[in-house]
Amino acid sequence: xxxxxxxxxxxxxxxxxxxxxxxxxxxxxxxxxxxxxxxxxxxxxxxxxxxxxxxxxxxxxxxxxxxxxxxxxxxxxxxxxxxxxxxxxxxxxxxxxxxxxxxxxxxxxxxxxxxxxxxxxxxxxxxxxxxxxxxxxxxxxxxxxxxxxxxxxxxxxxxxxxxxxxxxxxxxxxxxxxxxxxxxxxxxxxxxxxxxxxxxxxxxxxxxxxxxxxxxxxxxxxxxxxxxxxxxxxxxxxxxxxxxxxxxxxxxxxxxxxxxxxxxxxxxxxxxxxxxxxxxxxxxxxxxxxxxxxxxxxxxxxxxxxxxxxxxxxxxxxxxxxxxxxxxxxxxxxxxxxxxxxxxxxxxxxxxxxxxxxxxxxxxxxxxxxxxxxxxxxxxxxxxxxxxxxxxxxxxxxxxxxxxxxxxxxxxxxxxxxxxxxxxxxxxxxxxxxxx
RNA sequence: GUGGGUGUAGCUCAACUGGUUAGAGUGCCGGGUUGUGGCCCCGGAGGUUGAGGGUUCAAGUCCCUUCACUCACCCCA
Numbered sequence: 001x002x003x004x005x006x007x008x009x010x011x012x013x014x015x016x017x018x019x020x021x022x023x024x025x026x027x028x029x030x031x032x033x034x035x036x037x038x039x040x041x042x043x044x045x046x047x048x049x050x051x052x053x054x055x056x057x058x059x060x061x062x063x064x065x066x067x068x069x070x071x072x073x074x075x076x077x078x079x080x081x082x083x084x085x086x087x088x089x090x091x092x093x094x095x096x097x098x099x100x101x102x103x104x105x106x107x108x109x110x111x112x113x114x115x116x117x118x119x120x121x122x123x124x125x126x127x128x129x130x131x132x133x134x135x136x137x138x139x140x141x142x143x144x145x146x147x148x149x150x151x152x153x154x155x156x157x158x159x160x161x162x163x164x165x166x167x168x169x170x171x172x173x174x175x176x177x178x179x180x181x182x183x184x185x186x187x188x189x190x191x192x193x194x195x196x197x198x199x200x201x202x203x204x205x206x207x208x209x210x211x212x213x214x215x216x217x218x219x220x221x222x223x224x225x226x227x228x229x230x231x232x233x234x235x236x237x238x239x240x241x242x243x244x245x246x247x248x249x250x251x252x253x254x255x256x257x258x259x260x261x262x263x264x265x266x267x268x269x270x271x272x273x274x275x276x277x278x279x280x281x282x283x284x285x286x287x288x289x290x291x292x293x294x295x296x297x298x299x300x301x302x303x304x305x306x307x308x309x310x311x312x313x314x315x316x317x318x319x320x321x322x323x324x325x326x327x328x329x330x331x332x333x334x335x336x337x338x339x340x341x342x343x344x345x346x347x348x349x350x351x352x353x354x355x356x357x358x359x360x361x362x363x364x365x366x367x368x369x370x371x372x373x374x375x376x377x378x379x380x381x382x383x384x385x386x387x388x389x390x391x392x393x394x395x396x397x398x399x400x401x402x403x404x405x406x407x408x409x410x411x412x413x414x415x416x417x418x419x420x421x422x423x424x425x426x427x428x429x430x431x432x433x434x435x436x
Numbered sequence: 437g438u439g440g441g442u443g444u445a446g447c448u449c450a451a452c453u454g455g456u457u458a459g460a461g462u463g464c465c466g467g468g469u470u471g472u473g474g475c476c477c478c479g480g481a482g483g484u485u486g487a488g489g490g491u492u493c494a495a496g497u498c499c500c501u502u503c504a505c506u507c508a509c510c511c512c513a
Contacts, residue, residue, distance in 0.1 A: 008504080060511050064437080082513085111513080116437075118507060127513060194510070210509085259512055269513095280513055307513030333471065364471045372473035383471070397473070 009115075009123025011309075019322025020312050024155060025108060028128050028306075031151045035143070037104040037130060042086045044110065048076040054085030054294055056261025058201045065113040079112035082260070083129040084287070084303055085294070091133055092296035102134045108308075120278035126308035136288060136300035138235045141266040142242035144302055148282060149248055152270065157314050160281070163253040164243075164268040165225065166236040167204075170289060172229035173264075177203065179222050187217045207255040223254045232265055239266055262287040266302065275310055282306045327378065327421050329371035330357040333364055334384035340410065341382065347414035353421055372397065378421065380405070394420070 006012060013021060032039075048068050055062050067079040080086055087105055090096075096103050107129050114123055130148075132140050145162070152160060168176065181203050188196060192211040199206065207218060228236065243250055250268075258267050267285035275281065284304025292298040328348065332341035341357050348355040356374055358367055364381070371379040375397075382392040390407040394417070403420075407413055 005504080065511080113512080115511065116509090117505090118509095121512075125513070129513095205511090208511085277508065278512070283513060305513050310513065331472085363466090365473075366466085367471095368473040370473085379473080381472075385471090393472095395472075400473090402472090 007123070009117040011122055011124070016319045016323065019319060019324075020315055020317075021308070023322055024128075024308060024312060024315070027155050028106070028108070028151060031147065031154060032106050032130070035104065035147050037106045037147075040087060040090060040105045040107050041109075042083070042090050042107055044080055044112075045077050046080055046086055046089065048078040050085050050089055050294070051078055051081060054088070054262060054290060055082065059259060059261055061113060061259070065115055067112050067114055081113045082111055083107055083109070083127055083305060084131060084260075084262075084290075087129065087131050087303075088133070088291055088294055088296065088301070091131075092291065092294060097134060097297055097299060100134070102132060102140070104130075104132050106130045118278065119276040120307070120310045120313065122309060128306040128308055128311075129303065130284075131301055131303035133291070133301040133303075134299050136235075136265075136286070136302075138238035138266075139242055141235075141239045141286060141302055142246065142248075144284075144304065145239075145243060145250075145268055146246050146248055148270070148284075148304055148306075152281070152311075155311070156316055157272075157281075157311070158316065159272060159274070161271050162248065162250040162268065163256055163271065164239070164250050164266065165253050165256040166228060166232060166265050167257065167263050167267050167285070168224055168228050168232045169264050172227055172232055173224070176222070176224055176227045179227070180204070183221050184217070190214075190217055202261075204257045205259070207257050218255065225252075225254045235265055258283060258285055262290040262293070264288045268304070272314060274314060278310065280307070281310045281314065323375075324354070325375040325377065326354040326356040327376070328353060328355050328417065329367070329374060329376035329379045330355065331364060331367035331371060331379050331381045332357065332383070333367075333381075334387075336384050337382050337387050340387055343410045344380075344413055344417075347410050348417060351414050351418040353414075353418050380417065382407075 029039075048066070051066065052062055057063075061081050066081050068076055071077050087107060091103065091105070096105075108126070110124050110126050112124055115121060117123060130144065132144055145164070149160075149162060167173070181199065184191065184195075184199055184203060184206065188199065190213050191199070191206070192209065192214055195206045195209050195211070195214050198209075204224075206214060207221075209215065209218075225236075240250075240252075253269075256267060256269060258269075263285040265286040265288065268283070269280050270282040271279040272281055273279065282304055284302070286300065286302040288300040289298075291301060330341040330345055332338040338359075338361075342359075345355045345357050356371070356376060358370055362370070368379060377397060379395045379397060380392055381395065386392045387407070392405045392407055393402045394405050395402045405413070405416065405420075
């Protein structure tokens, strides 16, 4: 039979890799709790309209990357390509703005975009998403960025570049856009094919173009930052001031634009060379008009998304560092001993001891070898003889020391093994403290 | 969607210009005297060489088609 394989761009996360995922998720959750950011869980499927309105009709995501299909009725549904639109939809739907002036939310989960896979880019990928909704004080932007950098640093990531920019508000953008378009029109002979197209759809993104000819033109192009209105200017200055006081190093990238239409004012990205062409670990920014656009109250918000696969690829530790090892392996020889081992294993697990055993009749050597391969801390050796003599031996795999264990009942044996193992588990300071 | 690169054992890779039964390391299973792991030694299992077709006395190797993976463009986390 021909085997069925996974879908292109959809990856399995195998057991050896899962440890890093737990590490990242646990690290994120612990930082979020310090900042009072609460979890929200939202559906993977939404009405297509949510993303069309939220992300923008002319964006690449909406135009050609979404997994959209017709439900049995009429509704067009889409597998979410990002989380912000859904989080805001839920925020509005549950009137969360009535609960607190500033609502801080995070969510972790898979996103879907039908792009050609490459390094750091998959069709199903995962994001850690944070949104601060309700207020637009520049200190909120600064805190969000501070929190993000603190999280990345606490996960052990190095050589990251934080870039920030301001995209202005609707008012100050209005005069800027025609100015930029006019400038580019004067040079349209030198623009690449893609940029000629962008000139019509979303001229801001020409700044992202990698073609040298285009970059040359952009050197003298008018920059958004120079045309910010008074309040946007002040907002951005304050963000930078506080980042400075928090010792967050950043570079001002006046040419950074984000790919989603909803961003306003503060925009930021964290990139890393080692990621290859898809070098952004994180991106985010402010989106002050988005809630209203989605039919909610006219409230400001700011947030970011971390690409979990990209983040994980940068963690400077091996998968093995995160693999959990069993406390004890029960090496049973003989049919009766195996029966005893089976019951003892369940009792030990109930007592909180990570326990392994083997269900096939193997030699003691084979059992020891398996215990070793699993990196068990102890091996309990018990054969039919020991069972009769009520005496098994417990081997410390690291020190090779063996101690005799008097057997009575399964429950009793589990209890004494558990206390022996937990006893040796204790740190010296703890142990001395409890001895008295 | 467009280009480049690569598909051989579970994993990492060999196999001169086409030439016997496609190899090695690692992992897995077993053994090295009776019941003690890591090191060493020996043995074993495991491949339709991604798939399909073609050229040839002969194809892992050459040609065509197709699929997958991968990197880049594009785009973004």
